[in-house]
Amino acid sequence: MELLDRFRQALVDGDADEAGRLGGEIAAGTAYSADRILAVLSAAMGEVGARYETGEYFIPEMLRSAAAVEAALQVLDPYLFRQRQEKAGVVVMGTVRGDVHNIGKNIIVSALRAAGYKVYDLGVNVPAAKFAARIEEVGADLLLLSAFTTSTKQALIDVVSTLEEAGLRGRVKIVSGGAAHSPELAREVGVDAFAGDVKSTLAVCRELMGGS
Ligand code: B12
Known part of the structure; x- marks a missing residue:
């Protein structure tokens, strides 16, 4: 074999x-x-x-x-x-509060690192305030939110509003993904983009970073 x-x-x-x-x-x-x-x-x-x-x-x-x-x-x-080509951007990533799924998240973290991103992986069950604090601390370009159960909708909304209250929303692009997640849900909770697999995640991140 x-x-x-x-x-x-x-x-x-x-x-x-x-x-x-x-x-x-x-x-x-x-x-x-x-x-x-x-x-x-x-x-x-x-x-x-x-x-x-x-x-x-x-x-x-x-x-x-x-x-x-x-x-x-x-x-x-x-x-x-x-194998990375160049430094592609700074990413904060984690699975939102109330959710402990991490397999897909870990694969995306590795894919982003392989593509040259500096990734801060905050783990699972991450509260909104922790995302905001780390974004501020490391000057992140992108925030990637994993959400695998539909019950995490409120947690996604909380992250967006916490960033707005902290004055960080304009500074960072947000991408969400994970099983039981959809482009419709992404629009509803107010994130910038949704991606469903490794390939589309890399394409979306590149686009949001201003690449082609
Ligand atoms: C493994 C698994 C578990 C494991 C998790 C182990 C772990 N360490 O992660 C365990 C057993 C712990 C678990 C628990 C639960 N689970 Co579960 N679980 C799954 C299962 C079977 C597979 C998920 C998986 O790892 N897939 C493989 C990876 C590679 O795929 P992926 O996660 O989709 O990730 C890919 C993409 O989504 C994307 N991606 C992932 N993250 C991100 C993030 C971003 C930003 C982007 C852009 C892309 C992206 O890229 C990845 C690579 O291609 C799914 C069903 C399914 N087929 O998806 C259910 C599922 C996600 N679980 C579900 C549920 C309900 C639960 C529980 C609530 C069950 C329960 N009653 O206790 C608990 C939740 C506990 C909690 N609070 O979180 C439901 C959610 C349904 C819903 N609509 O809400 C699912 C869909 C099963 C189902 N059909 O009912 N689960």
């Missing part, structure tokens, strides 16, 4: 040791682009999500796969980052 296929399988199987080891092998070679590696990660976790939804996987399997992604990204992040 090809290296990336074995890597994909280790993620789906939730084998963190194997995912970390294969991540190391991938990083030791020069054969794969950041785009390709991230596409494999996204596809593998998409499959894990689908298995959960069809009842083939339960929460423990899901959490094992999440741990496998983390183990792989720990090894791969420096490799992905080496």
Whole structure:
């Protein structure tokens, strides 16, 4: 089996040791682009999500796969980052208050780092005030908000209004995304853009940074 296929399988199987080891092998070679590696990660976790939804996987399997992604990204992040072209911008990112999903967020963080962004990852269940404080502290260009459950709508609205009250809203562009999220919801809560996957996130961020 090809290296990336074995890597994909280790993620789906939730084998963190194997995912970390294969991540190391991938990083030791020069054969794969950041785009390709991230596409494999996204596809593998998409499959894990689908298995959960069809009842083939339960929460423990899901959490094992999440741990496998983390183990792989720990090894791969420096490799992905080496492929960057230039410093693309400063990003603050996190999953909004009330929401603990982080797999998709972590993949986006790695993709942005690989594309040359300086990313401050605030983690999950992040209160609005914490986003505002970090944006101010690091002079962020972009704020990326992950939201995976529809119940997070109010949390998204709170972030936008907190930034407005702090006088920061005009200084930072906001992009939101995540499962159960949509362009309509993004418009409703007042963020600048929505993106649904790695590729469109990078395209939207580039556009908001004034690139083509
Ligand atoms: C894994 C998972 C969990 C895991 C999370 C583990 C972890 N460490 O993240 C666990 C088991 C903990 C969990 C818990 C819950 N979950 Co859950 N979970 C999922 C599941 C099956 C997969 C999500 C995933 O990781 N997908 C793989 C990644 C790669 O895809 P992704 O997240 O979509 O990310 C991609 C894009 O969305 C995008 N993206 C992601 N973030 C961002 C951010 C930005 C800014 C941008 C631009 C793009 C972007 O890029 C990523 C890469 O392509 C989804 C169903 C699904 N198929 O999506 C439900 C789902 C998200 N969960 C759901 C629910 C309801 C819950 C719970 C409330 C369940 C419960 N009753 O307790 C709790 C929530 C607890 C909380 N307070 O947050 C619902 C939400 C439904 C809704 N409409 O609100 C879903 C959709 C399942 C469903 N169909 O009901 N869950």
